[in-house]
Amino acid sequence: MTNMFVDTFLQECEDLLPEIEECALALNGECDSREIVGRLFRAFHTIKGSGAMVGLDHVAAFTHHVETLLDGIREDKISISPRVVELVLAAADEIKRLMVVEPGSAPPPSQSRENLIAELEQFSSTSTSTHPVPQPSNPSNHLPGLEIQRSGQERPWRIVFRPSQDLLQCGGNPYKLFLELEMLGSVDIVAMAEEVPTLEELDPTNCHLGWTITLFTAADEDAIRDVFVFVEDGAQLSITPIGESPNAQEDGTFAMAPAAPAQLLEPQRDLEPAASSKQNEDSSPTAKVTTKAQSKESVVRVPSGRLDRLVNLVGELVMNQSRLLRAATAAGAPELMHPVQEMERLVAELRDDVLGIRMLPIGTIFGRFRRLVHDLSAELGKEIDLVTEGADTELDKSILDQLSEPLVHLLRNSIDHGIELGDRRVELGKPRRGTIRITAEHAGSHVVISIQDDGKGIDRKAVRAKAIEKKLIATDAVLGDGELLNLILQPGFSTAQKLTSVSGRGVGMDVVKKQIDSLRGTLKLASEQGQGSRVALFLPLTLAIIEGLIVEIGADQFIIPMSAITENVELEQADRAQKNGRNVVVVRGEMVPYIDLRAAFQVEGDPPAIEKVVIVRYGDDRVGLVVDRVLGTHQTVLQSLGQFFRNIDVVSGATIMGDGKVALILDIASVVRAASRRAG
Amino acid sequence: MEVFQEQCESISELTGALDINTVDEVRKILLAHLEQNTSIVVDLSSVASCDAAGAQLLLALEKSAESAGKPFVVLATSEGFARDCANLGITITPSTVQSAAKNSTILVGGGIR
Numbered sequence: 001m002t003n004m005f006v007d008t009f010l011q012e013c014e015d016l017l018p019e020i021e022e023c024a025l026a027l028n029g030e031c032d033s034r035e036i037v038g039r040l041f042r043a044f045h046t047i048k049g050s051g052a053m054v055g056l057d058h059v060a061a062f063t064h065h066v067e068t069l070l071d072g073i074r075e076d077k078i079s080i081s082p083r084v085v086e087l088v089l090a091a092a093d094e095i096k097r098l099m100v101v102e103p104g105s106a107p108p109p110s111q112s113r114e115n116l117i118a119e120l121e122q123f124s125s126t127s128t129s130t131h132p133v134p135q136p137s138n139p140s141n142h143l144p145g146l147e148i149q150r151s152g153q154e155r156p157w158r159i160v161f162r163p164s165q166d167l168l169q170c171g172g173n174p175y176k177l178f179l180e181l182e183m184l185g186s187v188d189i190v191a192m193a194e195e196v197p198t199l200e201e202l203d204p205t206n207c208h209l210g211w212t213i214t215l216f217t218a219a220d221e222d223a224i225r226d227v228f229v230f231v232e233d234g235a236q237l238s239i240t241p242i243g244e245s246p247n248a249q250e251d252g253t254f255a256m257a258p259a260a261p262a263q264l265l266e267p268q269r270d271l272e273p274a275a276s277s278k279q280n281e282d283s284s285p286t287a288k289v290t291t292k293a294q295s296k297e298s299v300v301r302v303p304s305g306r307l308d309r310l311v312n313l314v315g316e317l318v319m320n321q322s323r324l325l326r327a328a329t330a331a332g333a334p335e336l337m338h339p340v341q342e343m344e345r346l347v348a349e350l351r352d353d354v355l356g357i358r359m360l361p362i363g364t365i366f367g368r369f370r371r372l373v374h375d376l377s378a379e380l381g382k383e384i385d386l387v388t389e390g391a392d393t394e395l396d397k398s399i400l401d402q403l404s405e406p407l408v409h410l411l412r413n414s415i416d417h418g419i420e421l422g423d424r425r426v427e428l429g430k431p432r433r434g435t436i437r438i439t440a441e442h443a444g445s446h447v448v449i450s451i452q453d454d455g456k457g458i459d460r461k462a463v464r465a466k467a468i469e470k471k472l473i474a475t476d477a478v479l480g481d482g483e484l485l486n487l488i489l490q491p492g493f494s495t496a497q498k499l500t501s502v503s504g505r506g507v508g509m510d511v512v513k514k515q516i517d518s519l520r521g522t523l524k525l526a527s528e529q530g531q532g533s534r535v536a537l538f539l540p541l542t543l544a545i546i547e548g549l550i551v552e553i554g555a556d557q558f559i560i561p562m563s564a565i566t567e568n569v570e571l572e573q574a575d576r577a578q579k580n581g582r583n584v585v586v587v588r589g590e591m592v593p594y595i596d597l598r599a600a601f602q603v604e605g606d607p608p609a610i611e612k613v614v615i616v617r618y619g620d621d622r623v624g625l626v627v628d629r630v631l632g633t634h635q636t637v638l639q640s641l642g643q644f645f646r647n648i649d650v651v652s653g654a655t656i657m658g659d660g661k662v663a664l665i666l667d668i669a670s671v672v673r674a675a676s677r678r679a680g
Numbered sequence: 681m682e683v684f685q686e687q688c689e690s691i692s693e694l695t696g697a698l699d700i701n702t703v704d705e706v707r708k709i710l711l712a713h714l715e716q717n718t719s720i721v722v723d724l725s726s727v728a729s730c731d732a733a734g735a736q737l738l739l740a741l742e743k744s745a746e747s748a749g750k751p752f753v754v755l756a757t758s759e760g761f762a763r764d765c766a767n768l769g770i771t772i773t774p775s776t777v778q779s780a781a782k783n784s785t786i787l788v789g790g791g792i793r
């Protein structure tokens with residue numbers, strides 16, 4: 001069970017740490033810094049509290065230092081400076097390192113961590129914390145305590161806390177919350193047991209208890225609310241200053257009824273019975289009941305593997321539905337048609353909904369790019385702004401997962417090779433700060449992501465010289481501008497072969513292109529010398545579903561992705577003969593090379609007298625694929641061929657047709673590359 | 681103070697930690713205890729510690745006993761149990777049983793001995 005809680009904590013951190021980076025980097029911007037500091041504080045506070053709860057006391061103890069710093073900022077005792085931003089970012093990095101240390105174990109000594117803590121404490125020494133050091137789960141492992149000082153006038157607060165039912169299952173411990181409250185002042189805690197069911201009805205891991213707490217403290221409502229910040233989801237929380245409650249007496253004191261004699265086993269009586277009544281709570285003008293479950297949709301974390309399995313099952317359902325429809329039609333049973341058609345509608349709806357679950361906004365990966373631009377530009381002494389647009393644009397999670405590395409590489413290229421140093425930019429009449437713009441937008445069934453910088457652009461002469469040096473082109477080769485730019489996408493243009501998010505620099509653009517190809521996407525380059533470069537990535541919305549054209553060669557059916565197709569033309573045997581064996585077809589005066597798929601796939605038999613040529617885009621070129629017949633369009637959920645066929649790169653998957661036959665889905669880029677290799 | 685000497689057929693003694701990790705198991709045993717006895721007597725003197733789930737379980741037992749019209753008695757509590765309950769805002773007042781037959785012990789997280 002402990003591991004499950006730790007896993008939950010780690011997942012929570014995976015959400016919070018990017019948010020922390022994003023907030024920290026936004027601190028120097030024009031946003032409302034007070035709100036950002038508040039978000040930062042809550043994020044660190046959640047990490048601290050949850051960390052302590054799952055036994056990661058070292059995380060909690062470390063996080064306390066940065067929380068104290070942020071508290072100082074919140075109280076205007078510490079001003080925001082670039083160094084503060086760096087400290088917050090460094091603290092987030094340190095938490096990442098500490099997260100992987102086993103609960104209950106001490107992290108290995110680290111001088112950099114000690115230095116960081118020392119600097120955080122130095123900053124915080126001008127501030128006074130009103131927030132508690134978390135209680136260690138292991139009492140023998142006490143945290144470096146800070147003296148809690150309370151200043152100002154203490155006043156009574158009434159807190160009504162009814163946690164979400166899953167509090168205990170999630171590792172929550174109300175007692176630890178009460179300990180935190182005790183650090184703010186003196187508390188009287190009274191449990192409310194009226195909602196506890198009988199033993200027969202009880203799910204003992206659900207929490208049915210609630211608490212009414214009277215707290216005397218000089219802390220403000222925000223500080224009290226912060227104690228509950230990581231248990232607020234699905235909870236009812238009311239924090240009311242008692243002096244303002246209708247039950248307050250005129251002299252500012254409040255009525256305290258003596259505790260009634262307890263019976264055998266019962267919750268303590270409320271010290272302020274009138275104030276604890278639910279009716280009063282609801283009608284109180286100052287009551288602030290937080291019921292997140294009511295105000296926002298609850299979120300369930302599901303491992304992506306389960307979603308993949310769901311998508312596969314829906315894929316099979318779609319294919320079986322297709323077969324059922326075909327069988328019902330063939331049977332000529334009208335009484336079957338209506339339910340089968342209704343089933344088809346429902347299955348299509350289910351398919352769309354299931355695929356929709358996998359869609360995530362691209363903004364989820366933008367956060368790490370901000371950090372990358374911040375760190376790398378500082379390292380290179382450049383001043384760069386990152387502008388992002390279209391963060392809400394959604395893409396399939398599997399695409400997003402694989403997209404991060406190529407985007408990181410393209411960004412590194414822009415920062416390292418594109419944007420000039422500030423002084424140089426001023427000399428060139430450009431703004432001192434460079435700008436990199438990442439935009440994402442829908443374009444039909446695709447998403448277009450572009451990375452654009454206002455740097456020096458690609459030096460054509462240098463590209464040509466390097467291509468000649470690498471023997472990619474002849475010294476006298478005549479190339480169009482597009483062809484010349486695309487040389488940097490050629491394997492061998494750069495010597496590095498492996499793309500990693502850590503190294504990045506020096507890695508070939510061919511690796512980026514290969515990754516985009518594997519996502520069934522295309523990459524386009526544009527660059528103007530002195531003005532900047534733009535890389536546009538055209539990506540399908542999802543890898544799981546494909547709109548394709550069914551074609552037939554002999555008795556075999558294949559699917560060509562519609563996104564790659566431009567048009568279809570006919571090819572007569574007589575035309576083949578006229579070209580003397582050269583595989584080209586003339587389409588409106590333009591010579592288009594074609595690949596004879598019958599020959600390429602070694603399909604036996606003779607072709608029909610009139611074949612079809614499906615013209616597809618391949619980069620900036622057009623290529624024809626010769627097939628026997630074009631049967632129509634088909635939308636299908638892509639099925640993997642499995643590990644035994646993983647080396648067959650000319651097909652990206654397979655689908656089962658309505659008649660039960662398997663159709664292979666062609667990977668256009670691989671088909672063209674394979675044909676080029678055969679042609680030498 | 682009531683004494684349940686005559687009606688008490690058995691006393692359930694809970695030992696160990698009464699917490700989220702053990703409440704499932706203990707609930708089953710207490711349900712059996714509830715069904716088999718005309719009065720519910722629990723001895724908490726050996727409960728080392730208790731969390732909100734554990735305290736809630738005993739509150740639910742008390743409710744069940746009440747609704748079944750069976751007397752419910754807490755025989756004794758350990759210091760740790762009383763402290764943990766107090767920390768959660770729950771007060772325990774043990775009753776005394778003069779000479780109850782002590783023939784049943786619930787091992788928290790274990791079985792009955």
